[in-house]
Structure formats: C-alpha cells, structure tokens
Amino acid sequence: ETGVTQTPRHLVMGMTNKKSLKCEQHLGHNAMYWYKQSAKKPLELMFVYSLEERVENNSVPSRFSPECPNSSHLFLHLHTLQPEDSALYLCASSQDMGQGNSPLHFGNGTRLTVT
C-alpha cells in the first residue's frame, strides 16, 4: 500500500452535484493537508488538520468543506462547485507541523472536472 491514498483518481461533476474526495494515510502521521493544484499556478494550501483539529483554513469558499474523523482519514466534501474549481486536489500528510524537516508526503491526487 502506498503511504497516502486518494480516491477517486478522477471525478467529473456538474455544478449542482455533491461529491466527496477521500484521503487515507498509512504512515502514522499527525497532520493532514488539502492542496489545490491548477495549471501554471503554485500549490495552494486549502486546509490543515493537526491531531484531527483544523488549524488552517486559507480563505477557502464554503462550497469546500473538510472533515477529519481520525488521524488517518481526511475528506473534502464538495457542493455547488464552479468550473474554475476544476483542478488536481492533492492530499498530504506529515509527521507533525512544527519541524522544518518533517516533509510532506503527497497522494497522487484527484483530478476534478466541473462541468
């Protein structure tokens, strides 16, 4: 099993749909992250959870709603999305947040297309 697993790999949804992205980490890490990766743009941090508590919310629209039921699982619930939300959504984990040498381990992402 890979360290960070994301499902589904691809998702196409209409603007009125509700869907969820799932992330699971098998590394025993304490922090989990959602990033958005758009073409020709830097990775954008969306949410951070540390020990299942949300510690960062970078002005993300409310149509994105994260959930972290335990330290191994992270969800991103999507509803009423816009076409500009089409992107690669990456989940990551790290041992903790405070150490500069605690690297991020990324999943392979969910490619989201909003039609």
Next chain:
Amino acid sequence: QKEVEQDPGPLSVPEGAIVSLNCTYSNSAFQYFMWYRQYSRKGPELLMYTYSSGNKEDGRFTAQVDKSSKYISLFIRDSQPSDSATYLCAMSATGNTGKLIFGQGTTLQVKP
C-alpha cells in the same frame, strides 16, 4: 510580487546534460528550503531539503541556497530521461509545514 518566483519552462535538455533549476524569493525570513519532484499523474515527492544557506549534495542532485541573493538552485548532473518531471521549490520561515510557500514548478524534459 509573488513571494516565490519559478520559471515554469518547459526546459528541454539532452541526456547527460547538467540541469540548473532556480527559484527566487522575496521574504528574507525564509530559512527552510525544499525541492519536490512531481512525475506526470503523480503527487510531489520530497527530493532535497536544506536549512539556511549552503550546499547539500545527494547523488546526482545538489541543492544550493544563497540567502544574500534570495536565490535557490537545484543542479542535476548527468541528467537521465527518468529525471523528466516537474520540479517544485518550496520554502518557509518557521519550519511550520503548514506555512510552506511553493513555486509554480519548472517542467523538465530530458531527451535520450
């Protein structure tokens, strides 16, 4: 002005060439510098980590930090087709992983 600037490329080189990838930054407080490699249809993976200034070498890869110029570099010696990927620089001031600032990535193609 973006906090971190990285030329998106693409950069195309012949196999065996020395590759230089660079990022500039504006925040003089940055102390933690990383390079991530991202293959097509994969997530980024950490390639090199450097704290403060200086060089770090790992096999064919060398990371350099010049804090006086606010400039970091990744050198790849004897480049291989398997090095074809997008290279992302990332940095932070405090070491807090939730405060990493990424460059937009440089796409590298190494031609056999």
